Amino acid sequence: MRCTRSQFDGAPLDVILMKLLRRSEIPTTDPLEQVRRYHRDGMEFSYDNEWQHWIELESQKRVALLFFYWDVQQATMFGRDMCQTAFDLRVLHLPCEEFLWNADSSHEWVGYLDGQQEHPSFLETLRIFLDPKRQFPVLSPLSSMFILHGLISVGYDLHRRSSPIGPSPEETAAKQARLLRAYEKWATYYEMNVSQHLSQSCNNKNMVMYHAAYISLHTNIHNLTTVAGDTRTFKRNPERSDYYRAKAELQQWVNSGSARLATWHAAQILVRSLNRTHVYLELFHVPWCMYIATLVSWAYGQLSSAVGPGGLPEAPDDEVIWDAHQDMRVYLGQMSTDSWESLPRAGGHRRTAGLIAVVKNTLEGVRWGLTHGSVDVLKRLNESRTIKGV
Secondary structure: OOOOHHHHHOOOOOHHHHHHHHHOOOOOOOOOHHHHHHHHOOOOOOHHHHHHHHHHHHHHHHHHHHHHHHHHHHHHHHOOOOOOOHHHHOOOEOOOOHHHHOOOOHHHHHHOOOOOOOOOEHHHHHHHHHOOOOOOOOOOHHHHHHHHHHHHHHHHHHHHHOOOOOOOHHHHHHHHHHHHHHHHHHHHHHHHHOHHHOOHHHHHHHHHHHHHHHHHHHOOHHHHHHHHOOOOOOOOOOOHHHHHHHHHHHHHHOOOHHHHHHHHHHHHHHHHHHOOHHHHOOOOOHHHHHHHHHHHHHHHHHHOOOOOOOOOOOOOOOOOOOOHHHHHHHHHHHHOOOOHHHHHHOOOOOOOHHHHHHHHHHHOOOOOHHHHHHHHHHHHHHHHOOHHHO
16 A cells, blocks of 8 residues: 555565465464363473464464465455465464463463363354354454455455356355355354454454455456556556446446445445544555445446436536535435445435545545555546546
């Protein structure tokens, strides 16, 4: 986010780093298993030595999980291919509880071991969320976010397999429905067991990533940014034929259920992030997610053939009397329906000028290379007000 275009081209996570992680001594079992056995059986052992050894193993495990976490985030935000899949992490266990990780001494660390159960594996926990019949596991806030990113990676893997030589459309649809139920199960677990232990800002930034996951899995980010006139995330400058192809595909997309779902989640991102922008603008992913959510709203408003009841008129051309913030609040209020299925009945989906203006002004305060470049894109969209002007 802080880089220039040339730096961004070289920013994807390095495959060499991934290979080094695979060759490192990442533990394939719970790093606490041996110490628990010593402690349970009353055997003598060096607290300091075992603590230091455990710190090394736990650190290696967390680095591998964070590599996967950032890999998924780059794919979600920029439409890039992932270096890994969830299956690549099948031997890893989830991180320990934070009070163990934050222990100040080996004696404090050993004192926490009583009653501690073995931590579930990453892949087994994913399977729990993919199975609606299985009960919720007990997860730390960090582990819950790793699982969310694991579910996102499952969705990407499903998209890769959706080809003429892959599973049938019926089988793919069934798997997609199962994945959506897993997303909903995760959100239910998060609201019941995690959000109450976090600050409002931390909770909102996590949920921004949750809503961004829906957008990335139901939207061609490259088509969206191409039609909006933003080519910074491409490895090469697109030709005019690329633009016309992207526009044709985007026009077909905006009238689909995927577009309604993505637009609804885009509204949720904007509602959460625009309330306290001074808090969220310093976070890594929130400004870019705000930008993509705004582009989704703009595309749905300008290209969709949906006509809702009581549609609001376009914002007036007289900028002196036009209140962009009020226009944005009205728009988000109408787009924040109970569910994405009811979005076609909402009016005012074309009135995005206020939203674009507010987000543009908000991002002007961000001095990060990619995010600051988004201001020019939003400025051009607001000046055109219609797809014809792009």
